Amino acid sequence: MELPNIFTQPVAGAVISRIEQLQPGSRPGWGKMNVGQMLAHCNVQYEMVYDSHKFPRPNFFMRFILKSFIKKVVTSAAPYKRNAQTAPAFLVRGDRDFDHEKARLIGYIQQTANLGEAGFDGKASHSFGVLSKNEWNNLFYKHLDHHLQQFGV
Amino acid sequence: MQERELIPRLFKTEYSKIIAVLCKLFGIRHLAEAEDIVNDTFLLATETWGLKGIPADPAAWLYRVAKNKTIDYLRHNKVFSEKVSAALGAASWHTEAPELDLSPPNVQDSQLRMLFVVCHPAIPQEAQVGLALRILCGFGIDEIAEAFLTGKETISKRLLRARQKLRETGVTTALPGEKEMEARLEAVLTTIYLLFNEGYYSSTKNSVLRKELCMEAMRLCYLLLQQRHTDTPAVSALLSLMCFHASRFDARVDAAGEQILYEAQNRELWNDALIEKGNYYLIRSAQGAAGKYHLEAAIAYHHCEKTDSPEKWRHILELYNRLLQLEYSPVAALNRTYALSKVQGNAAAITEASRLQLSGSHLYHSLMGYLYAGTDRQKAAAHYEEALQLAKTAHDRALISRRLKQL
Numbered sequence: 001m002e003l004p005n006i007f008t009q010p011v012a013g014a015v016i017s018r019i020e021q022l023q024p025g026s027r028p029g030w031g032k033m034n035v036g037q038m039l040a041h042c043n044v045q046y047e048m049v050y051d052s053h054k055f056p057r058p059n060f061f062m063r064f065i066l067k068s069f070i071k072k073v074v075t076s077a078a079p080y081k082r083n084a085q086t087a088p089a090f091l092v093r094g095d096r097d098f099d100h101e102k103a104r105l106i107g108y109i110q111q112t113a114n115l116g117e118a119g120f121d122g123k124a125s126h127s128f129g130v131l132s133k134n135e136w137n138n139l140f141y142k143h144l145d146h147h148l149q150q151f152g153v
Numbered sequence: 154m155q156e157r158e159l160i161p162r163l164f165k166t167e168y169s170k171i172i173a174v175l176c177k178l179f180g181i182r183h184l185a186e187a188e189d190i191v192n193d194t195f196l197l198a199t200e201t202w203g204l205k206g207i208p209a210d211p212a213a214w215l216y217r218v219a220k221n222k223t224i225d226y227l228r229h230n231k232v233f234s235e236k237v238s239a240a241l242g243a244a245s246w247h248t249e250a251p252e253l254d255l256s257p258p259n260v261q262d263s264q265l266r267m268l269f270v271v272c273h274p275a276i277p278q279e280a281q282v283g284l285a286l287r288i289l290c291g292f293g294i295d296e297i298a299e300a301f302l303t304g305k306e307t308i309s310k311r312l313l314r315a316r317q318k319l320r321e322t323g324v325t326t327a328l329p330g331e332k333e334m335e336a337r338l339e340a341v342l343t344t345i346y347l348l349f350n351e352g353y354y355s356s357t358k359n360s361v362l363r364k365e366l367c368m369e370a371m372r373l374c375y376l377l378l379q380q381r382h383t384d385t386p387a388v389s390a391l392l393s394l395m396c397f398h399a400s401r402f403d404a405r406v407d408a409a410g411e412q413i414l415y416e417a418q419n420r421e422l423w424n425d426a427l428i429e430k431g432n433y434y435l436i437r438s439a440q441g442a443a444g445k446y447h448l449e450a451a452i453a454y455h456h457c458e459k460t461d462s463p464e465k466w467r468h469i470l471e472l473y474n475r476l477l478q479l480e481y482s483p484v485a486a487l488n489r490t491y492a493l494s495k496v497q498g499n500a501a502a503i504t505e506a507s508r509l510q511l512s513g514s515h516l517y518h519s520l521m522g523y524l525y526a527g528t529d530r531q532k533a534a535a536h537y538e539e540a541l542q543l544a545k546t547a548h549d550r551a552l553i554s555r556r557l558k559q560l
Contacts, residue, residue: 060443065436
């Protein structure tokens with residue numbers, strides 16, 4: 001794995017303890033989202049895995065764009081740029097309940113660690129087609145790490 | 154810069170701006186009067202700058218003179234002034250001339266309106282491209298004639314008829330309403346694409362002129378993206394497509410002006426900045442259903458990949474399949490066959506190409522010549538000979554002759 005393995009309990013635990021440090025009043029170092037919205041935004045990547053029927057399947061051209069341009073940004077180990085534009089499905093509008101979103105996110109991280117890397121290796125993603133366990137790990141860990149850094153934890 | 158170079162350059166950039174603003178003010182019925190005023194302005198510039206030197210801000214000088222000439226024109230042409238002011242419901246311009254607003258927002262708005270006027274369905278497509286070059290891009294009749302490989306007289310007549318048609322049809326500079334915008338915008342995009350192709354595939358060896366045609370098409374497309382009503386995914390897709398094509402401009406012609414085929418191009422000469430722009434507009438275009446410009450842009454994207462791989466050609470083939478399902482065209486079908494040869498080999502491509510029933514096209518025989526070249530020299534030569542007979546331009550004939558010699 002290129003990044004810390006979020007499919008293992010020690011890394012999942014470390015990420016969860018960073019989430020535990022967040023407060024309803026935590027402020028971002030950059031960007032427009034508040035902390036509740038950020039947690040809801042991080043939940044979307046798990047909803048796409050565990051509740052994928054909620055999201056329309058991208059059409060042919062969108063799949064081409066996702067594979068040609070976005071996949072590399074999302075599944076490589078290279079960190080995200082700050083203030084980069086997000087995909088429409090990841091846009092969070094309106095206020096979100098901090099405790100509810102936090103509990104959901106922790107639940108998703110645990111569920112994913114319990115399934116382990118074997119549960120993800122070669123699994124098809126909603127947006128990018130089949131991904132390796134390393135690509136899945138980059139996708140999950142990098143995104144969470146980016147937003148936890150955004151809120152200083 | 155000497156005035157000999159400066160005036161033609163300014164003519165190209167400023168002519169269309171002033172004409173567009175004047176037409177928005179007077180109405181398109183008075184295009185001829187607008188052209189008179191602008192021509193007078195440039196005539197005075199040529200005379201004055203030749204004697205006194207070029208002013209510090211030549212464009213501002215032109216705007217000032219155009220404004221004054223408009224006022225003079227309205228004062229000295231009472232009949233015109235009253236006719237126009239009455240038609241537009243304005244106060245009499247004979248006594249109080251209107252201000253000519255050459256501010257950037259008004260110039261942009263006026264040019265956008267002119268683009269829709271020029272691409273009005275009442276005018277034949279070929280004339281639309283010519284009119285766009287003349288009125289929106291400030292090209293001279295001789296340049297347009299060269300680009301179309303035809304005589305100046307033909308172009309002048311074509312433009313004259315188009316102007317008459319605009320007057321007869323009562324076309325106005327008002328932008329199309331929401332309901333008709335989609336269809337009208339489609340016509341505008343077709344004209345912009347034809348304008349680009351005129352430059353990209355033009356038979357003239359004048360590479361400066363060809364590049365200018367392509368750049369103007371891209372500028373007009375960009376103009377559409379600047380306005381809320383016309384900033385649609387299809388417009389982004391078309392600009393992306395043109396950026397990808399334009400990125401290979403310097404690699405596809407050799408020093409003698411001869412065309413270099415895709416396979417033989419030096420990848421180092423492809424313009425990375427334009428490829429990046431193409432990527433940007435392609436991503437921007439990804440909203441809703443994908444139309445033909447989306448698919449063509451996606452094909453062009455893959456063509457800009459510098460390394461050849463079986464996967465690249467499989468993607469291109471799939472995109473051609475979708476493009477043909479969406480809108481069949483013989484050229485796209487032939488291009489698909491080339492992609493097919495890369496994926497399934499020449500024999501499969503020969504079988505498919507034969508089914509297209511395009512034996513009257515030099516492009517078909519050129520492709521068949523290429524596909525047979527490795528296996529059947531005699532058949533390849535026969536197809537190239539046929540292509541040579543059918544090709545209409547010296548440029549195409551030269552290319553085919555070279556392929557024939559290489560057999």
